[in-house]
Amino acid sequence: MNTLNGTDIIAIIDVIKDNVVTNRDRLTQLDSSLGDGDLGITMCRGFEAVSATLQEIEEKDIGKILMKAGMVFAQTAPSTMGTLIASGLMKAGKAVSGKEMVTSSDIFDLLEAFTGGIQARGKAVPGDKTILDALTPALETLKKAIEEGKTLNIAISEAYAAAVTGAETTKDMIAKHGRPAYYGDKSVGKKDPGAEVGILILKAFAEYI
Amino acid sequence: MNTLNGTDIIAIIDVIKDNVVTNRDRLTQLDSSLGDGDLGITMCRGFEAVSATLQEIEEKDIGKILMKAGMVFAQTAPSTMGTLIASGLMKAGKAVSGKEMVTSSDIFDLLEAFTGGIQARGKAVPGDKTILDALTPALETLKKAIEEGKTLNIAISEAYAAAVTGAETTKDMIAKHGRPAYYGDKSVGKKDPGAEVGILILKAFAEYI
C-alpha cells in the first residue's frame, strides 16, 4: 500500500498498542535500570486508551484522529514519555489536518511533525539519549528512501531498521534528560528506554504497511 | 559450706549473672516464641548492674545487700521478670534483715521470701506457667532436704534439680500471665522463659555452695 486512510492509521496505532503490550515487561525493565520503572505501564495505558477511543469514533480526518489520540494520551499517560508522545501526536495531527488519505510524503510529514512535537516539548536534541535517537535516524532514512523512489513498504521498513540501529547507539550515549540523566556517566552501556518505544512505533508502521 | 556471709551472697549473685550472660541467647529465644524476645537482654542488664553495684559496696548486712540488689534491679531492668525479681530480692532482704551470716534455714527463709515477693507482685500461683513453677518445687525440696538433715550442699543441689524438673513441667501448662498468656492453648508444648530464669538462679546457688 502506498496510501493510508483513517482506518489504516487507526489500525497502525492498534499495532503499536499490541507492540507495547507485548513488550511491557521489557520496557519496565529498561526503565527500572535507568528510570522509575513505569514505562511499560504508562505506554500500555496510553496506547490502550487511545486504541479503545479510536475504535469507537467515526472520524475520517486523519488530522483529527491524531489530535484526538494525542489528547487521550495526554490524559491517560501523563508521564514524561506519555506527554512527549501526546505532544507529538497533536503536532502530527496538525501536519495532516483535513486529510482523509495520506501519501508517502504525507506520512513523512506526519512522522516529522511527530518528532518535532517531541523535540519542542522536551527540548532534547539527537545524541541526548532519548527517543529522538530512534526517531531522527528513522526520519532521515525514510526521507532518503522516498526521495529515491522506493515504495512506502520498503521505505518504512528501512526507516524501522534505522530506528533499531539508532536506538542501539543510545547505549554509547550519556543521558541528558529525564530520570536517566541522574545516572550521568553510569547511563553509558544501557539502552535508553524511550528509544525502545521509538522502535515499537516504527515497527508497527513497518508491520502494517 | 553450711553458712554464707555477705561476700558469699554477692558471689552467688555474680554466678547468676554469669549464668544469664551465658544463656542470653537461649532466654531471648524462649521469650521470642512466647513473648517479646527481650528476656535475655533484661536479665543480663539487671544482673550485670546488680553485680557491678555489689562489687563496690562495703556492706555486711545480707538484708541490706539484697535490698540494694532489688532496687538496682528495679531501676535497670523494669520488665515483667525484672520487676518480679526486684520485688523478690527486696522481700528476701527483709527476711534476713540485720544478718551478716545465714544458715541453711535462713537460706530457705530467704528463698521463700524471694518467691513470696514474686507471688505477691505478680499474683500468679504455681501451675500458671511462670517462674514460680521452677521456684516452688525447688523450695519444697529444699525444705524437705533440710528437715531431713542433709548438708546445705546436697540440699541445694536437690533444690536445683527440682527447679529443672519443675521448669520442664511448664511445657504442659497453659500460660495465664504476661505475654505468654496471649498464646493461650498455643503456649502448650513450650517451656516458660521465666522458669528458665528460675533454673539459672538455683543453679548458681548449687554451683557456689
Add this chain to the structure above:
Amino acid sequence: MRKFINDPVDFVDEMLDGILLAHPGQLACAGNNVRCLIKAGQLQKGKVGLATGGGSGHLPVFLGYVGEGMLDGCSVGGVFQSPSADNMFEVTKAINSGAGVLYIYGNYGGDCMNFEMAAEMADMEDIRIEHVIVTDDVASAPKGKEYKRRGVAGLFYVYKIAGACAAEMAPLNEVKRIAEKVCANVRSMGVALSPCTIPEVGKPTFEIEEGGMEIGMGIHGEPGIRKGPLDTADEIVEEMLRPIIEDLPFKSGDEVSILVNSLGATPKEELYIMYRKAYTILKDEGITICHPYIGEYATSMEMAGASITLLRLDDELKKYLAKPAFTPFFEQKQL
C-alpha cells in the same frame, strides 16, 4: 536491619536527647533524667496531673502525647519494656500540683506492676494516685475477659479526652470517670504485615513472611487470631471492623470517632484506602463518623501493619475530643 542507629544500647537515650533538643519549649525532664519526660513550664496549681508510661518504640505513644491539652508527664522504658517504678515516681512528683495524679497506661504485666510500685512510693509521700488501665484490643481476649486485653491505639483517645477534662480543672475522680468512660467505649484491632526489629536484638523477634499477614497481632508481636496470606485491603478491613463492632457492640444510630493507625511502615496512602472501606461499612451499619484520625498514632517500630479503633461518642466525650491540643507529635485546633 534497615535502621538509623548508633550503638543499640543508646537507642532510647539518644532518641530522648533528640526529642528534648528538638522541643525545648514544650518538653523537659524531671530529676535530670531523660527517661522522665514532663511538660515544660510552670505547673498549673490545682490541675490534676496526667501521667503515662511504657516501653519505647511506639511513637507517638507514649511520650508524644505530653503537651498542651493532653498529658503532663511520661516515664519512658527501653524498647518494648516497662519504665522503672522509680522513674514513674519521679514523674509523679514533678507533675503533682496537689490535686493528685492519674496514671493512664496500657494493660501490660510489666507496666501494671511498676505503676503499682510507683503508686506505693507516691502513697508514702501522700500523693493521691488513681489508675486507669486501657484494654481496647478486642483481639487479645474474648468478651467477658476485657480485663485481660492489651491496650493499643485506644490510648490516644483516653489521653486526648482525659487531657481536655483535666485542662478544665476537673478533680481527680472526675478525670478518672471520664477516662474510664472512654475505656468503656473504645475498641481496637490490629493487623501486622511484617515483623519489626528491637535494636538490641538486631533481628526480628517474630516472623511474618512476605505476602502474609496476622490479624489481631499485638504491638510487640503478640500472637493474633488468624495468620494467612495477605487479603485485599477491603477484606482485611472487614475482618478487623466486624469484631470491633460486635464487641461493644456499636449500633445503628451511634456516633463514633475512628482512628486508622499505621504501625510504622505502612504509608498514609494505604490507610486512606482502608478508611474508605471502613467508612462504607459503618455507613451501612447506620453508624456516623464524627471525626476520623488517620496516620501514625501508636506504632511498633518499623512494622508494616495497621490498626482500627472506634470510640463511641456522647455529648460529653465529643466536647472533650473537640478541644484543642498541641504536643510536639500531635496538633489539633478546636474542631
Add this chain to the structure above:
Amino acid sequence: MRKFINDPVDFVDEMLDGILLAHPGQLACAGNNVRCLIKAGQLQKGKVGLATGGGSGHLPVFLGYVGEGMLDGCSVGGVFQSPSADNMFEVTKAINSGAGVLYIYGNYGGDCMNFEMAAEMADMEDIRIEHVIVTDDVASAPKGKEYKRRGVAGLFYVYKIAGACAAEMAPLNEVKRIAEKVCANVRSMGVALSPCTIPEVGKPTFEIEEGGMEIGMGIHGEPGIRKGPLDTADEIVEEMLRPIIEDLPFKSGDEVSILVNSLGATPKEELYIMYRKAYTILKDEGITICHPYIGEYATSMEMAGASITLLRLDDELKKYLAKPAFTPFFEQKQL
C-alpha cells in the same frame, strides 16, 4: 509486597476517595474529578491561587498541603507519575479568583512538561500563571547546575511560606518572589535503606540489599551518590549534612529551620536520633536552629530512609514560616 491494596489499578483513586470521605470540610474536588483536589469552601476573592501537582506515593506531598495557610489546589498523578495537563488546568480554573495562579512543583521532566501544557491552556483563558520549580536536592546535580536538581522535601517549605504570603493577599509577583527566595535558600539530601514497591509493578523497581544504604537516592529510586554498607546514624547524618552546608553555603551566624523527614518506613524514633546529631553539627558550625520539623513530610511509599532539609531564614521567611497552617496532613499554630 506488604501492602494494604485492592486492585492495584485502583490504588490512587481509592486513596483519593478515602481522603475526600475523611476530610469533606477541608477538601473538595474540581470538575467532579478526584484527581483534581482543591480546598473546600468559597474562593477568597483576590487571593493568588497556589497550585501544585505531582505523582502519588509521597504523602503528605503533594495534596496533603492543600488547606488553610498553604495551597489551594493539587492535581494528582498515578504513583510516581505526573498528573495530566488537563487536570492541572481543571485545578487552575477552580482556584483562580482573578489574581492569577502560582504553580509550585518539583523539577521532574513529566511534571514540568505538563505544567507547561497546562499554562498554555490557562493562557488561552487569560489566567495569569507563574511557575516556581523546586530544586532542593543537592545530591542530584553539582553546584552550578542547580537547574538540573530534583525537588524533594524542600517543597514543604516553599508551600508553607508561599502559602502564608498568599494568605496575606500579596499579589502574584510577590508570592512568586517569596517562593523563589525559599528555593534559593533551601537544600536537601536523602538516603535510602530499602526500596519501595509501585502497586502496579508489584515488586521493587530497584534494590538495596538488607544492611545496605544509598546516600543521595531520589524519592523515586533515582540513583544516589554513594552505595555502601549501612553506617551508624551519626555517620550518615554527617555525610548528608556536610554537602548541604557546603552547597549554599550555610555559614556561622545563620539561622535555619531543619526538616528531618522519613521516607516512609523509618520511624520517628530514628529521626530523632538523626536530629540529635544534626543539632550538634549545626551547633558546632555556629548555625542556630529556629524551628525543627521532624516526621513524615515527603515520602516514597514504604521506603525506609530519610532526608534532611535546611532552610536559611531571614526575618521575612521566619515571619511566614511561623504563621499558622491547617491541612488534613499538617497542622501548626502560630509559632
